[in-house]
Amino acid sequence: MSIVQFRTDINGLRAIAVLAVVLFHFAPELLPGGFAGVDIFFVISGFLMTRIIFNGFDKNTFSLGTFYKARANRIIPALAMLCLTTLAIGWFYLTPADYKTLSNDTLNSIVFISNFFYGGDAGYFDATSKERWLLHTWSLSAEWQFYIIYPLILVCLKKVFSLSQLKITILIGTIISLIYSVYSTYQTPELAYYLLPSRAWEMMLGGIAFLFPLQYLNSKNKARLEIIGISLIVIAYLFISKNTPWPGYLALIPVLGTFCILQANRQHSIFTDNPIFQKIGLWSYSIYLWHWPLSVLGIYLSLGTNWLYIGAPLSILLGFLSYRYIEQSNVNPANLNLKNILLYKPLLMVFGIAILAGLAKEHIYSHYRLSDKLISFMQTSTYEGKPGRCNGHWNKKMPECVYGEGELGAIVIGDSHASAIVSAIGRAMPNQSVLDWSMKMCPTIDGLYEISRGMKGTGCGDFVNYALKEAKEKYKNVPIIIVNRTSQSLYGRNEKTATKPKRFVGETFSERNDAYRQSITEGMINTACEFAKSNPVYVVRPTPELITNVYNQKMRDLMTGDTTKRVSISLDDYQKRHQLAWQIQDKMALKCGVKIIDPTPYLCDDKACYGDYIGTVLYSDDDHLNEEGGQYIMPAFKQIWD
Known part of the structure; x- marks a missing residue:
């Protein structure tokens, strides 16, 4: 195969793409659509891959083995070094939960399937995604999958189609993929963002730019076409944001902009062929690899917006070093025989990193990794479930568990927030027991049915209806304690890991509106008052929701040397979130x-609400009290048994 001329416009485009992505991840408010730089990379990749394949077809020299090995040489060594570095640093500084996540992500990244797992976990712009150290490898996985499938299909089709027919087939495939992308963006947005079927059209459109070049453009028209392309990219960077459904039809803006620049083919343009962009373009792959973990580091250590001025230049420096000493290390392709395949360096790197990721996952709690202080903290602060806890599932029989000894002193009913503290209530009641009627995701509303993702759930409404009858007929005059995460029913979840809110009968997929909240309000009030006809009723003020996992955050602080910082939210945030619930x-x-029972004086002061007290974690996650937390607020319940 003859040597293809180096195109400075493509190299400059890489710089335009990677600088936008870096700026977006360090300071999204400065360039809200900078994430579209990834789409530019996809178009460029499609152009270059199609050029390699069809040049090989023209000369009858194309080899799948050589193609795949060349891609492996280009991508794997730098990626392997990144994975190795993050595993090594994480060994010393990541909590067990975070290190387990990193180990899983490393394995998925090095075998190029990470986009499947990220697509199933959360959206790209969700808060929890910003703490995944290898999230950005989703694009490498999608691209690698394209590298595997695209030439394989073309080689098969070439056996029955002519080259001109093959070109038309690619054009048709691009249109089909674009239509699917627009459809899936609105139906399954998380999957559409990450997976190849909704991204393939961007790469294939790059291929069309090579296969159907605009002929006979004079220098003026080339310059005009380039300006149109640059303008479209700038528009995308400035006016598209994380709230834009992506990739949908609006992804055409940066993609067509890139297409125009590729068609213009201007090799001495001030926009792309300048010394800075040419250098950045050469380092762009490695810059992309290293910038995201540095961005996560700023979030992990709460370094704030000023981290941009250190993290972004450091990304470029590490990108240069990676390009110079890893990408240019000349891993030569091997001949296709078993011995050389087994000794092929990129393949060995993949196996090596995969084995290390597996070993790291098995040793997340190792004494070699964690100090005695951290291990002691884990032993005193983790509570996985509660002994004797009743996990209620309605099947015409009450899920009943009893805590404590003696005569029945109270009944606790509610959702998982009730489950979190019921055993503590049982221990606190003197010479009396507590009956547990709690059930996960079941607000105390008569006649309400939970619906999760369109599936009829646990029969919550029947459960509460039956509880009303049992309380009146079997447990008359026994105090009823109602504990619910009311604000979740009203507004949806608010923690970092939240994706889509649960839905209830009568609610649409759209944002919960005032009419919906009014029905929830009336249902809760009417149900509590129905209980009150036969029983004394107590309702517990909402537990403060700390947004982040309290235990994991305390572990992070301890591992980074911050022993004084408390996990908290402002009192103002608490009051705003729960105003309607109150x-x-x-x-x-x-x-x-x-x-009304109010536990907030024990969890909040006049400034904030806290998830820990004198080093003891009071929560099992971000919004459920653990056994220590339940015991800590028990003085608020004294009015029941005094």
Whole structure:
């Protein structure tokens, strides 16, 4: 195969793409659409891969083995070094939970399937995704999958189609993939963002730029076409944001912009052929690899917006070093025989990193990795479940568990927030027991049915209806304690790991509206008052939601040397989140004499609400109290048994 002329416009485009991605990840407010730089990379890759394949077809010299090995030489060594470095640093500084996640992500990244797992976990712009050290490898996985499938299909089709027919087939495939991309972006946005079928059209459109070049463009028209392309990319960077459904039809803006620049083919342009962009373009792959972990580091250590001024230049420096000493290390392709395949360096790198990731996952709690202080903290602060806890699932029988000894002193009903503290109530009640009627994801509303992702759930409404009858007929005058995560029912989840809110009957996929919240309000008040006809009723003020996993955050702080910082949210944030929930409970008290139990004086002061106290973690995650937390707030319940 003859040597193809180096195109400075493509190299400059790489710089335009990677600089935008870096700036977006370090300071998204400065360039809200910078993530579209990845789409530019996809178009460039499609152009270059199609050029290699069809040049080989023209000369009858194309080899799948040589093609795959060349791609492996280009991508794997630098990626392997990144994975090795993050595993090594994470060994010393990541919590067991974070290191387990990193180990899994490393394995998925090095075998180029990470996009499948990220697509199933959360959206690219979700808060929890910003703490995944190898999230950016999703694009490498999608691209590698394209490298595997695209030439294989073309080689097969070439046996029955002519080259001109093959070109038309690619054009048709591009249109089909674009239509699917637009459809899936609105139906399954997380999967559409990460997976190849909704991204393939971008790479194939790059191939079309090679296969159908615009002929006979004079220098003026080339310059005009390039300016159109640059303008479209700038528009995408400035006016598209993380709130834009992506990739959908709006992805055509940066993609067509890149297409125009490729068609213009200007080799001495001030936009792309300048010394800075040419250097950045050469280092772009390695810059892309290293910038994201540096961005995560800034979030992990809470370094704030000023980290941009250190992290971005450091990304470029590491990109240069990686390009100079890893990408240019000349891993030569081997001949296709078993011995050389087994000794092929990129393949050995993949196996080596995969084995290391597996070993790292098995040793996340190792004494060699964690100090005695951290191990002691883990032993005193982790609570995985509660002994004797009843995990309720309605099947015409009450899920009943009893805590404590003696005569029945109270019944606790509610969702998982009730489950979190019921055993502590049982231990706190003197010479009496507590009956557990809690059930996960079941607000105490008569007649409500949970629906999760369109599937009928646990029969929550029947469960509460039956509880009303049992309380009246079997447990009359026994105090009822209602504990719910009311604000989740009203507004949806708010923690970092939240994706889509649960839905209830009568609610659409659209944002929960005032009419919906009014129905929830009336349902909660009416149900509490129905209980109050036969039993004393107590309702517990909402547990503060700390947004982040308290235990994991405390582990992070300890591993980074910060032993004084407390996990908290401001009191103002707590009050804003739960204002309506408080109003609902106040209406219960006015309407039918429901008594209110307020644990917030034990968890909050006049400035903030906290998830820990003197080094002891009070939560099992971000919003559920653990056994220590439940015991800590028990003085608020004294009015029940005094």
